[in-house]
Amino acid sequence: MSRFLLKISYDGTNYHGWQVQPNGITIQQVLCEKLSVLTKENVGVTGCSRTDAGVHANEFFCHFDVHHELPVSAFIKGLNAILPDDIAVLNCLQVSNDFHARYTAKxxxxxxxxxxxxxxxxxxxxxxxxxxxxxxxxxxxxxxxxxxxxxxxxxxxxxxxxxxxxxxxxxxxxxxxxxxxxxxxxxxxxxxxxxxxxxxxxxxxxxxxxxxxxxxxxxxxxxxxxxxxxxxxxxxxxxxxxxx
Amino acid sequence: MSRFLLKISYDGTNYHGWQVQPNGITIQQVLCEKLSVLTKENVGVTGCSRTDAGVHANEFFCHFDVHHELPVSAFIKGLNAILPDDIAVLNCLQVSNDFHARYTAKxxxxxxxxxxxxxxxxxxxxxxxxxxxxxxxxxxxxxxxxxxxxxxxxxxxxxxxxxxxxxxxxxxxxxxxxxxxxxxxxxxxxxxxxxxxxxxxxxxxxxxxxxxxxxxxxxxxxxxxxxxxxxxxxxxxxxxxxxx
Structure with missing residues (x-):
């Protein structure tokens, strides 16, 4: 397994926050879906925080694990090509397996x-x-x-x-x-x-x-x-x- | 009858343009409705141009006629209080009855x-x-x-x-x-x-x-x-x- 850290930005207007929940579409859900399309794996994404419904992010980090690595540029370009207009990937880095988007944040x-x-x-x-x-x-x-x-x-x-x-x-x-x-x-x-x-x-x-x-x-x-x-x-x- | 000129601004994202039409909500329609609420008259509004669906306006002018005058400040404050967030009245002027938002525009x-x-x-x-x-x-x-x-x-x-x-x-x-x-x-x-x-x-x-x-x-x-x-x-x- 390889772990990657994504730096994203989003306009939260149309989302029920970050965290997957039953009553509405969330950023986490959209990212998971698009990452799964891209990697053909069932990918889970862990965010740096749970932003509330309607909150925006100029910068937000999340990590995910995949079996088959892609170059980071492929994650950036590939995701930006299929994500909706109100979510953008700003950067992607490979990180060590003990890096955690939430717990490592200072x-x-x-x-x-x-x-x-x-x-x-x-x-x-x-x-x-x-x-x-x-x-x-x-x-x-x-x-x-x-x-x-x-x-x-x-x-x-x-x-x-x-x-x-x-x-x-x-x-x-x-x-x-x-x-x-x-x-x-x-x-x-x-x-x-x-x-x-x-x-x-x-x-x-x-x-x-x-x-x-x-x-x-x-x-x-x-x-x-x-x-x-x-x-x-x-x-x-x-x-x-x-x-x- | 007294004629008033409204200076408005709008985010056109959620509208089917200026002109009233059967298939979707338009700026003209919303303004007519709100002006009719405010004046308790059936008010028609004539715009300076027909912007297309999705087009925005930093500045847009329209005129309307009413039987019972209100002070211009009442039109500005009253409309801004009841208009949706994506339409704003910037100013209001009383104009002569031959002023026309579209034909007078140079x-x-x-x-x-x-x-x-x-x-x-x-x-x-x-x-x-x-x-x-x-x-x-x-x-x-x-x-x-x-x-x-x-x-x-x-x-x-x-x-x-x-x-x-x-x-x-x-x-x-x-x-x-x-x-x-x-x-x-x-x-x-x-x-x-x-x-x-x-x-x-x-x-x-x-x-x-x-x-x-x-x-x-x-x-x-x-x-x-x-x-x-x-x-x-x-x-x-x-x-x-x-x-x-």
Whole structure:
């Protein structure tokens, strides 16, 4: 058996997330099908994370094992020729058999995109969260600085989480404005279920004056879900980088 | 009766073009429905052009008549509150009763977007035409210069056209590269059916060396459809500006 690592990118709009599930088509399912067509083997694919329905990926990694090797260029070109337009293979590498797309990952970076233009933009509505009030860049930048560190983010995750250890280290957090689009960028050694969407919701509350930056550490330490902001919609969330 | 002019923008992906038709949902139909909801009148809307199924508009104008006036801000806010995410009202003006969105228009500008990156981009596939070979900016720029002028563009239009006069004046034509996206921008006093998509197809043939720039004037003057390039797909075409 040989193990390969795929670097892919996808527009998640039309998918029920990464993980195969009974109620809708998923990225994992499409990739498995196309890899099986290409290799004439029954191929399973293991992803670096389970992105939710509607979440996008500028960069996502997954590994698979095959009996009959193909050159990596054949995987790249072959898959891109048969994958739907909203999934693309960016690269492919042969890796050692103990490499694991999920467990080997040392960290991840997500981006949450806000649109705060005065004029609605129909081309961005699908890919950003349109907010009615201008984002206060200064307040949100200050919020970002407060989020960096090692904390128990129990209050910043959905009760549906399956892990017990809820301590994570946020290593970088910042905003970047590109015209009327504000990219909220956050890097950590790992994220809990819905964590980025809740942190982005808290950033929005800070921007709107609903939550004060001086209370952030108390809110984290309270571990109470209801003290943090709302879980923002999935369609404006992007897995941006995975670190190995 | 009072006449209003709407400036709108739309992502045409999910629509069968502007004009109401029996087989699918159109922008005109959605706007008429929403305006009728807002005004409680039966409102008809006249557009500045009939964009084809899948074509987008950064800027599109249409006029309508109502018995009971609303302030223009109420049309803008009211429509944006009830329109689907892929159609947006950018502005609204009251105009004289002899103003006509189509007949008063003095010219239009379209953009055709090519993507020629080495790595497929799933976020741009829906909005650009992915081409396998790098666009030759120099050859296409030279082609653009040759297209400017007053010609009979009979050979650069679909045989389905309904007009008799096929002479049009192209006043500007240029390309603008933004990374791996090449915007082919063309302005004229009017365009024949499929004219931009055929000119863009000819530009692509020039880029690929299939058509020589020295032959362009002969190809135009031949008035033969089969000497020009293919009609490129609609999803990469944008109505960009309308001049009154």
């Amino acid at each position: 960290g991840k970076q997500y981006i949450y995109k806000f649109y705060d233009g005065d004029i609605p933009n129909p081309f961005l509505k699908r890919y950003t969260l349109t907010v009615p009030k201008k984002i206060n860049d200064e307040l949100v930048s200050e919020f970002c600085k407060k989020m960096i560190g090692r904390y128990d983010f129990c209050g910043f995750s959905s009760s549906k989480r399956t892990v017990e250890d809820t301590v994570r280290t946020i290593t970088a957090c910042e905003i970047e404005r590109q015209g009327d689009v504000v990219c909220f960028k956050i890097t950590a050694d790992g994220f809990l279920y819905n964590m980025v969407r809740i942190i982005a919701g808290t950033a929005l509350d800070v921007s709107n004056g609903k939550i004060c930056n001086d209370d952030i550490i108390n809110i984290i330490n309270s571990k109470q879900r209801d003290r943090a902001g709302a879980t923002l919609p999935a369609h404006a969330l992007y897995l941006n980088k995975v670190f190995y | 010219g239009k500008q379209y953009i055709y977007k090519f993507y020629d990156g080495d790595i497929p981009n799933p976020f741009l596939k829906r909005y650009t035409l992915t081409v396998p070979k790098k666009i030759n900016d120099e050859l296409v720029s030279e082609f653009c210069k040759k297209m400017i002028g007053r010609y009979d563009f009979c050979g650069f239009s679909s045989s389905k056209r309904t007009v008799e006069d096929t002479v049009r004046t192209i006043t500007a034509c240029e390309i603008e590269r933004q990374g791996d996206v090449v915007c082919f921008k063309i302005t004229a006093d009017g365009f024949l059916y499929n004219m931009v998509r055929i000119i863009a197809g000819t530009a692509l043939d020039v880029s690929n060396g299939k058509i020589c720039n020295d032959d362009i004037i002969n190809i135009i003057n031949s008035k033969q459809r089969d000497r020009a390039g293919a009609t490129l797909p609609a999803h990469a075409l944008y109505l960009n500006k309308v001049f009154y």
